[in-house]
Amino acid sequence: xxxxxxxxxxxxxxxxxxxxxxxxxxxxxxxxxxxxxxxxxxxxxxxxxxxxxxxxxxxxxxxxxxxxxxxxxxxxxxxxxxxxxxxxxxxxxxxxxxxxxxxxxxxxxxxxxxxxxxxxxxxxxxxxxxxxxxxxxxxxxxxxxxxxxxxxxxxxxxxxxxxxxxxxxxxxxxxxxxxxxxxxxxxxxxxxxxxxxxxxxxxxxxxxxxxxxxxxxxxxxxxxxxxxxxxxxxxxxxxxxxxxxxxxxxxxxxxxxxxxxxxxxxxxxxxxxxxxxxxxxxxxxxxxxxxxxxxxxxxxxxxxxxxxxxxxxxxxxxxxxxxxxxxxxxxxxxxxxxxxxxxxxxxxxxxxxxxxxxxxxxxxxxxxxxxxxxxxxxxxxxxxxxxxxxxxxxxxxxxxxxxxxxxxxxxxxxxxxxxxxxxxxxxxxxxxxxxxxxxxxxxxxxxxxxxxxxxxxxxxxxxxxxxxxxxxxxxxxxxxxxxxxxxxxxxxxxxxxxxxxxxxxx
Numbered sequence: 486x487x488x489x490x491x492x493x494x495x496x497x498x499x500x501x502x503x504x505x506x507x508x509x510x511x512x513x514x515x516x517x518x519x520x521x522x523x524x525x526x527x528x529x530x531x532x533x534x535x536x537x538x539x540x541x542x543x544x545x546x547x548x549x550x551x552x553x554x555x556x557x558x559x560x561x562x563x564x565x566x567x568x569x570x571x572x573x574x575x576x577x578x579x580x581x582x583x584x585x586x587x588x589x590x591x592x593x594x595x596x597x598x599x600x601x602x603x604x605x606x607x608x609x610x611x612x613x614x615x616x617x618x619x620x621x622x623x624x625x626x627x628x629x630x631x632x633x634x635x636x637x638x639x640x641x642x643x644x645x646x647x648x649x650x651x652x653x654x655x656x657x658x659x660x661x662x663x664x665x666x667x668x669x670x671x672x673x674x675x676x677x678x679x680x681x682x683x684x685x686x687x688x689x690x691x692x693x694x695x696x697x698x699x700x701x702x703x704x705x706x707x708x709x710x711x712x713x714x715x716x717x718x719x720x721x722x723x724x725x726x727x728x729x730x731x732x733x734x735x736x737x738x739x740x741x742x743x744x745x746x747x748x749x750x751x752x753x754x755x756x757x758x759x760x761x762x763x764x765x766x767x768x769x770x771x772x773x774x775x776x777x778x779x780x781x782x783x784x785x786x787x788x789x790x791x792x793x794x795x796x797x798x799x800x801x802x803x804x805x806x807x808x809x810x811x812x813x814x815x816x817x818x819x820x821x822x823x824x825x826x827x828x829x830x831x832x833x834x835x836x837x838x839x840x841x842x843x844x845x846x847x848x849x850x851x852x853x854x855x856x857x858x859x860x861x862x863x864x865x866x867x868x869x870x871x872x873x874x875x876x877x878x879x880x881x882x883x884x885x886x887x888x889x890x891x892x893x894x895x896x897x898x899x900x901x902x903x904x905x906x907x908x909x910x911x912x913x914x915x916x917x918x919x920x921x922x923x924x925x926x927x928x929x930x931x932x933x934x935x936x937x938x939x940x941x942x943x944x945x946x947x948x949x950x951x952x953x954x955x956x957x958x959x960x961x962x963x964x965x966x967x968x969x970x971x972x973x974x975x976x977x978x979x980x981x982x983x984x985x986x987x988x989x990x991x
Contacts, residue, residue: 487677496669496682505665506686512579512661513648513690515588520647521640524594525629528602531595542595549592554585555653561585562657578659586650594643601636602628611791611809615831616903619823626850629842634705641698645691652687662686707841707883714881724868724877740803742767742907742938743788749796749872750783750962758783758962760797764906768936772949775959777982781942782834784959785911788940789829793819801825802906827855830905834912838884844850844871844895845880855903855962863902870898874928890921897928908932910941945947946988950974958984 491864518608530542549557562581565572575581605628633640655664666683670676703709743765750758758780765771773781786792788799790807798808806825811817814974838847846869857863873875874894884892893913900908914922926948933939933952943949950970951957958966958973958981966978974990976982 488963489675492675493678493682496679497685499665501660501665502662502682502686505660505662506690507577508659509648509651509661509687509690512583512586512651512654512659513644515583516590516647516651517640517644519587520594520643521584521598523591525598527595528598529624531599532602542578546592546595552589554589554650555656557589558582558585558653558657574715578654578657581657582651582654582659586654588645590643590647594640595684597636597639597643597726598632600639601632601634605631606837608833608835609624609839611838612828612831612833612839614791615789615829615833616854616899617823617827617849618854622854626854627839633704634841637698637702637705641695641702644698645695647692648694649687661946688842698808705841708885716878716880720868724865724872727865727869741765741800742769742802743940744800744803745788745797746799747797748778748784748787748794748799750787750792750897751795756962758787761962761964763788763957763964763967765938765940768938769954770933770937770939770941770952771955771957772953773940773942773957773959774944774946774949774984775965780962781959782911783962785909785940785942789831789909790819790821790826791831801828827851827903828906830900830903830908832893832896832900832908832910832913834915836884836889836896836916838892838896838899840884843881843883844876844887847884847895848899851899852902857903867898867902870901871895873931875899875924888921889917890924893917893921893925894928897925897932901932907938908938910939910943911943912944914943914945946985947991950990 513564527542527545529537531546533542535541552584556560558581561584562575562578564581575584596857609627611621613627618626638895650962652663654661655667658664663682666679669678673679741764743763745761745763748758748761748763749756761780761784763771763784773784775781783792787794787797787807792806794809796809796811799806804825805820808820809817837945838844839850842850845864847865848870849863852858852863852866855861858866868877868880871880874897876891876894876898879887879891879895884895887895893916897913912926913929917925922945929939929941930948930952941949941953950973953970955967956970956973957964958978960980966973966981968978973981973985
């Protein structure tokens with residue numbers, strides 16, 4: 486018996502096949518889209534430290550990755566036998582098939598999402614928290630877009646699998662491509678010709694959507710962006726001719742801008758910070774120095790709540806910000822007044838710019854989230870701050886298109902967009918090449934001259950001694966010395982002298 490080519494090609498004009506193809510597209514896209522949403526919720530649940538979220542998520546993923554889709558389809562379709570009220574929905578094969586596929590695929594997609602979430606650097610979430618963005622906003626604005634970009638190749642591959650799995654829905658009598666083929670060859674016994682046409686329909690659907698998803702992947706991959714958007718000369722002139730954005734210093738007051746009392750932190754039972762007290766006056770510049778491992782970074786991360794206190798409290802302008810609460814009647818916990826978080830600006834050692842956003846969008850994200858002003862006002866403020874740090878002409882570039890020094894200047898501008906009352910710098914130049922250090926230090930020096938309250942962890946000794954009102958020397962998680970630069974220059978503290986013995990102070 487010869488292969489009937491004419492018959493096979495005639496099947497491409499058959500309306501039943503085209504209707505069945507449309508059903509497959511609807512079912513696969515709906516299953517994929519809903520699985521992406523539910524899978525992300527499961528992935529977050531599995532990563533949660535809360536057992537009430539973690540354990541059910543783990544159980545769901547384990548269960549529905551174990552149950553074959555064919556079994557799940559039959560079970561869901563026959564559910565009205567157990568719950569008659571469900572027949573209104575489940576008696577329809579399309580909805581029964583969709584529910585079964587979403588239940589099954591969400592478990593697989595959750596693991597894809599988890600891989601994407603783990604690929605997003607921890608610093609991205611910390612940068613969002615430092616800008617006062619709450620958990621939901623952090624996930625939606627910062628984490629999800631980056632995780633989706635990482636996960637998209639795997640998600641696209643999962644969509645292709647879903648398209649092929651729709652053939653199983655024929656078991657509950659949904660008229661999809663395979664069922665149409667089965668009906669035809671049961672009538673004319675031309676099995677090879679009919680199944681060849683079925684295969685071509687599936688290949689066509691997969692090929693088209695694979696191409697579209699690859700286009701989406703390329704669009705979301707900003708590292709492939711070569712566009713260099715040039716700001717209009719008129720805008721540049723407008724920004725430069727507009728009075729510079731003034732970062733108003735905190736009004737002088739007898740109340741400290743920041744007061745930390747008895748701060749304690751330990752990791753796995755090992756103390757890294759013990760009973761540290763620190764008071765920062767309004768308009769004061771305080772540099773924290775000391776050998777590596779002395780607790781400098783831990784201290785500055787405790788000051789804005791990026792690390793949890795094991796004891797102690799922090800106040801801003803006399804108002805409670807963070808406090809470790811330990812009563813006999815309640816479980817120990819951190820009491821945080823979230824509304825004060827935006828009063829503290831944070832500049833990280835590793836910049837932590839949002840890589841999927843332009844320089845301008847990095848600056849606009851937090852103030853837009855907090856509704857500090859309308860869009861036009863915020864954009865002008867962003868342009869002015871970028872001009873202030875020498876980055877105006879790079880406003881439409883992405884972080885990967887900038888040098889380390891440029892990224893750090895953008896990070897400073899991003900923190901200043903929130904008009905913080907105090908700025909924290911965690912070794913802002915340690916990740917930079919030597920020739921890039923000065924351009925960042927120059928920006929910080931300018932802020933110091935403007936009277937901005939600042940706490941700076943640094944290894945740049947000359948910078949610390951020339952800019953600071955006070956220098957705090959730390960060692961082994963304790964404050965060894967807290968004094969004016971001139972007093973330390975005079976050599977009254979033997980430990981500080983030993984630390985600075987190889988440093989020539991200007």
